[in-house]
Amino acid sequence: MLEIRNLHARVEGNEILKGINLRVNPGEIHAIMGPNGSGKSTLAGVLAGKDLYEVTEGEVLYRGRNLLEMDPDVRACEGVFMAFQYPVEIPGVSNTYFLKAALNAIRKYRGENEYDAVDFLSLVKDKMKLVEMDPSFLNRPVNDGFSGGEKKRNEILQMAVLDPVLSILDETDSGLDIDALRIVANGVNALHNEENAAIVVTHYQRLLNYIIPDFVHVLVDGRIAKSGDKELAFQLEEQGYDWAKDLHQPAPEAV
Amino acid sequence: MSTDSRELEKLTGGDYKYGFVTDIEADTVPKGLSEDVIRMISAKKREPQWLLDWRLKAYSRWLKMTEPHWAFAHYPPIDYQDISYYSAPKTTDGPKSLDEVDPELLATYEKLGIPLKEQELLAGVAVDAVFDSVSVATTFKGKLNDLGIIFCSFSEAVQEHPELVRKYLGSVVPINDNFYAALNSAVFTDGSFVFIPKGVRCPMELSTYFRINSLGTGQFERTLIVADERASVSYLEGCTAPMRDENQLHAAVVELIALDDAQIKYSTVQNWYPGDKEGKGGIYNFVTKRGKCAGVNSKISWTQVETGSAITWKYPSCILQGDNSVGEFYSVAVTNNRQQADTGTKMIHIGKNTRSTIVSKGISAGQGQNTYRGLVKIMKNADGARNYSQCDSMLMGDRCGAHTFPYIENDNDTGQIEHEATTSRIGEDQIFYCNQRGINAEDAVNMIVNGFCKEVFRELPMEFAVEAQKLLGISLEGSVG
Numbered sequence: 001m002l003e004i005r006n007l008h009a010r011v012e013g014n015e016i017l018k019g020i021n022l023r024v025n026p027g028e029i030h031a032i033m034g035p036n037g038s039g040k041s042t043l044a045g046v047l048a049g050k051d052l053y054e055v056t057e058g059e060v061l062y063r064g065r066n067l068l069e070m071d072p073d074v075r076a077c078e079g080v081f082m083a084f085q086y087p088v089e090i091p092g093v094s095n096t097y098f099l100k101a102a103l104n105a106i107r108k109y110r111g112e113n114e115y116d117a118v119d120f121l122s123l124v125k126d127k128m129k130l131v132e133m134d135p136s137f138l139n140r141p142v143n144d145g146f147s148g149g150e151k152k153r154n155e156i157l158q159m160a161v162l163d164p165v166l167s168i169l170d171e172t173d174s175g176l177d178i179d180a181l182r183i184v185a186n187g188v189n190a191l192h193n194e195e196n197a198a199i200v201v202t203h204y205q206r207l208l209n210y211i212i213p214d215f216v217h218v219l220v221d222g223r224i225a226k227s228g229d230k231e232l233a234f235q236l237e238e239q240g241y242d243w244a245k246d247l248h249q250p251a252p253e254a255v
Numbered sequence: 256m257s258t259d260s261r262e263l264e265k266l267t268g269g270d271y272k273y274g275f276v277t278d279i280e281a282d283t284v285p286k287g288l289s290e291d292v293i294r295m296i297s298a299k300k301r302e303p304q305w306l307l308d309w310r311l312k313a314y315s316r317w318l319k320m321t322e323p324h325w326a327f328a329h330y331p332p333i334d335y336q337d338i339s340y341y342s343a344p345k346t347t348d349g350p351k352s353l354d355e356v357d358p359e360l361l362a363t364y365e366k367l368g369i370p371l372k373e374q375e376l377l378a379g380v381a382v383d384a385v386f387d388s389v390s391v392a393t394t395f396k397g398k399l400n401d402l403g404i405i406f407c408s409f410s411e412a413v414q415e416h417p418e419l420v421r422k423y424l425g426s427v428v429p430i431n432d433n434f435y436a437a438l439n440s441a442v443f444t445d446g447s448f449v450f451i452p453k454g455v456r457c458p459m460e461l462s463t464y465f466r467i468n469s470l471g472t473g474q475f476e477r478t479l480i481v482a483d484e485r486a487s488v489s490y491l492e493g494c495t496a497p498m499r500d501e502n503q504l505h506a507a508v509v510e511l512i513a514l515d516d517a518q519i520k521y522s523t524v525q526n527w528y529p530g531d532k533e534g535k536g537g538i539y540n541f542v543t544k545r546g547k548c549a550g551v552n553s554k555i556s557w558t559q560v561e562t563g564s565a566i567t568w569k570y571p572s573c574i575l576q577g578d579n580s581v582g583e584f585y586s587v588a589v590t591n592n593r594q595q596a597d598t599g600t601k602m603i604h605i606g607k608n609t610r611s612t613i614v615s616k617g618i619s620a621g622q623g624q625n626t627y628r629g630l631v632k633i634m635k636n637a638d639g640a641r642n643y644s645q646c647d648s649m650l651m652g653d654r655c656g657a658h659t660f661p662y663i664e665n666d667n668d669t670g671q672i673e674h675e676a677t678t679s680r681i682g683e684d685q686i687f688y689c690n691q692r693g694i695n696a697e698d699a700v701n702m703i704v705n706g707f708c709k710e711v712f713r714e715l716p717m718e719f720a721v722e723a724q725k726l727l728g729i730s731l732e733g734s735v736g
Contacts, residue, residue: 048691051683072690081691088688092706101702102692109693141706158692 001026001063001197002047002166008057009046016042018222019058024166027194031208031233032201034219035241040201041085043219044170047199048082049075062166076102077109079165083155083172090142095154098142099124099161106162127160130187149180156187163191167198173207185210205237284341290314293441296341300410300444303417313430313440320434326597327626327658328566330539338504340442340475399457405450406461409477412448419450423481427510427547427574435506435568436543439475443508446476451486451517460716462491478509482517484550489520491719503528505564507542515550515577520558522715523571524723527563529730532621534593537565544571545601548580548609556583557600558714560723562730565594570628572601575609575637582611585711587723589730590623590655599629599660604640604670613644616708619655620731626658633670641671648678649707651700651731701728 002024009017016039024030034040046053047060049072060067067075090098103123104114115123125135131153143151152172159167169188173181188211192198200211208216208230216232217224220241226232236243284295293314297307322333399406405416412420430440451457482488492509505527511519521544530537540563546555557571573582584600602611617625631642648657659676681703689699705712705724712720 050687071695072687073693073695076691076693084688084691088682088684090685090688090703090706092709093702098689098692098702101698102689102694105695105698106693162692 002067002199003061004058005060006058007043007046007055007060009042009053009055011042011053015056016053016222017046020219020222020224022217022224024197024199026197028215029192029198029200029211029213031211031213031216031230032199032219033203033205033216033233033236036203038219039222040203040219041170044082044168044199044201047168048072048080073105074109076162077106081159081162081164081167083152083159083167083169085171085174087143087146087151087155089144089146091144093142094139095142096121096124096138099158102158103161124157124161127157130160130190131157132183133157148175149177152176152180152184153187156184160187160191165196167191167196169198169200169202171201171203173202173204181207182210205233208233284339286339287336288314288338288340288442292340296442296444299341300413302413305421306413309425309430310441313437314442316431317434317437317441320431320437322434326568326628327624327660328568328595328597330566330595333504333539335438341444398459402455402458403452404455404457405448407448409443409446409448409479412479416448416450419481420448420479423479423510423512424477425510427512427545428508428543433543435541436508439477439506439508439543443475443477446478446507447480448478449480449488449490451482451488453483454485455483456486457488460489460491462493474503474505474507476507478507479512480510480519480521481512482514482519482553484515484517486514487518487520489716490522491716492521492523493526493719493722503537504539505541507544509542509544509571511546511555513546513548513550513553513555513577513580516552517550518554518556519546520556521546521571522719523557523559523561524715524719524726525559525561525563525567526726528565529563529592529594530565532592534565537594538563540564540567540569542567542569544569545574546572546582547574548577548582548606550580551577551606552579553577554581554583556581556585556714558583558585558711559587559598560708560711560715560726561586561588561596561598562726564596567594567596567598569598570600572603573611574603574605575611575640576605577609578606579608580606581609583714584611584613584615584629585714586615587618587708587711587727588616588625588627589618589727590620590625591730592621592623594621595624595626597626597628599627601630602632602642604631604633604637604642607637608639609637610640611642613642613646614710615644615646616711617646617648617657618651618704618707618727618731619648619657620651622654624656624658626660628660628662630662630664631672632664633667633672635666637667638669640667640669642673644672644674645710646674646676647707648676649704650678650680697732700731704731 004020004022007017007020008015020043032040032043042053046055055068100120107114128135133153143154146154172184176184185207200213213230216228216230218226218236284292290311293310297310428436430437449461480490511521513519527538527540528536548555555573559571561567571584575582582602586598588596588598590596599615600613613629615627617627619625625648627646631644633640644661646659646661650657657678661674663672665672685703686696686699690696704727712723715723
């Protein structure tokens with residue numbers, strides 16, 4: 001489904017990603033772990049199409065097509081979803097309106113009928129149960145005045161409604177208490193199936209107690225230093241990222 | 256310039272949808288202003304002597320006044336002798352019904368999206384359409400007549416209800432109030448007149464559609480709305496103008512009077528031609544709008560959505576004279592390309608326990624300049640007066656500007672004044688967030704901007720709110736790629 005080959009990217013002239021290789025198949029959950037500044041969020045941002053990042057080398061194939069050539073909204077319509085680390089507030093725009101606009105934009109792109117208000121509401125109300133949200137929240141402006149936990153739950157609700165092929169969860173666990181963490185993880189698990197895939201970006205092993213990954217990759221200094229199964233996450237938790245840093249042997253500079 | 260700004264610039268490609276000229280023979284007086292021209296206008300309209308005297312007095316005051324330049328706007332000097340002060344579609348007598356109205360004229364209204372015939376039958380909106388200077392068609396008169404409501408062109412009111420016109424004309428905006436009001440008083444050609452009698456709630460929205468058609472004519476319309484005791488009315492005003500290379504002057508005066516327990520709601524969607532991308536052409540919209548809450552417990556509410564005009568200079572205001580009276584001002588002003596807007600309100604608290612609310616939303620894109628200028632004044636005897644003001648500005652791109660000048664004068668210790676102001680840049684982050692959910696950039700901007708203006712739009716009558724949202728989209732088209 002997703003194939004990342006030798007991906008290099010920089011932000012304002014600084015190279016952050018220095019050759020990422022990763023292959024994600026349908027039905028898989030991949031965890032990307034790593035210390036602060038290792039490039040985790042950059043990787044998520046590049047995949048979603050944030051123009052802050054400049055790709056200098058490498059390629060990303062998504063269902064056989066060049067992902068990097070697609071505009072961010074096209075990527076979304078093609079089924080790429082990112083749950084934001086810091087969900088953005090849009091004052092004055094209600095959640096219902098926003099979600100319906102998003103869903104219908106995607107359906108229109110795919111040549112499907114747009115939802116009317118009635119169908120949409122019944123869909124949303126159904127999905128809201130997944131993240132244990134009160135219906136009153138639908139009338140509130142997008143993320144405006146939401147607590148940290150509410151914002152993250154809202155991201156998962158959007159994911160549930162938009163039903164993506166590839167979900168990228170960028171530090172979705174940050175700032176969540178244990179209850180919110182459980183709710184968010186349950187939502188992600190419920191949405192997972194053999195057709196879709198998720199990349200879970202996290203600093204802590206904690207989230208992986210709830211979302212069990214098929215693969216764990218440790219990102220250090222812009223490269224994947226080690227890959228393994230979920231045991232790798234426990235190892236990291238016990239031994240810390242310094243251990244992982246030692247694994248990383250910088251490649252000799254090309255002359 | 257950042258990528259974002261460049262993309263923002265792209266949106267300025269929106270073309271003016273209403274830029275057509277209607278080919279109708281017009282009765283236009285030669286350019287220039289003099290006592291003779293005023294006498295000619297007055298004679299053409301078969302006005303009584305007292306009104307001619309009033310005009311001439313205004314003219315003599317105007318001659319001694321100088322054009323104000325304190326607004327945050329820049330434009331070349333206006334040659335007041337290069338303007339024609341009267342233009343009327345050429346028909347002998349006023350039309351008695353829609354059937355007598357020139358079909359070309361009706362077609363123009365169709366293009367504007369206000370098919371009068373259909374409205375008459377379906378919409379339940381009574382329209383007094385002003386084409387250039389003369390009111391051409393008034394609908395729903397019969398139904399309103401039954402309730403004793405007077406809704407007609409200003410000229411007709413002068414003929415049919417001279418005592419009312421004479422009593423209230425200039426009672427809120429005196430002839431020497433300001434340069435443009437004095438000019439209007441001298442040369443105004445037509446406009447609308449509304450009188451709602453005691454205890455009557457007007458059962459429909461009253462609506463006027465102004466449109467400037469002829470080349471080189473200024474439009475000086477005059478609107479006077481009086482709500483007698485316990486009466487209420489909601490009035491809608493929409494404006495468009497064809498594309499012209501030269502700048503056209505529009506100096507209107509609107510006066511509202513609310514007596515005891517009366518309510519007036521006045522909504523404007525202003526979409527005059529804003530000029531092209533380089534700032535050529537466009538309407539100079541220099542307007543004086545003021546309401547007087549003369550009676551106790553009265554209420555006047557202004558809502559405006561200003562997307563057009565090269566320059567907008569207007570401050571719909573409330574004089575809160577009656578005890579417990581309420582004044583409101585809700586405004587959205589958009590400036591794109593080279594547009595300039597200097598707008599706001601004045602709330603003058605005179606009576607006891609008077610309250611006022613100001614919500615102003617300014618949106619600047621391209622090289623637009625947007626200024627909020629407002630005054631809240633609490634007079635010595637206005638015990639318990641309260642004001643709440645909120646002024647928010649949104650910037651799109653890095654070549655536009657937002658400016659806020661809130662003036663506060665409080666002469667009473669019991670007065671309470673609250674002022675909140677924010678300035679935000681339409682966020683790359685917000686647009687990206689929408690993109691990531693499948694919403695394209697243009698729709699994202701529309702959504703974000705409409706969300707920003709929501710507190711104002713919800714004050715508009717339903718059909719107007721929909722139109723305002725569309726207009727906002729058209730005005731900002733191309734601002735974001």
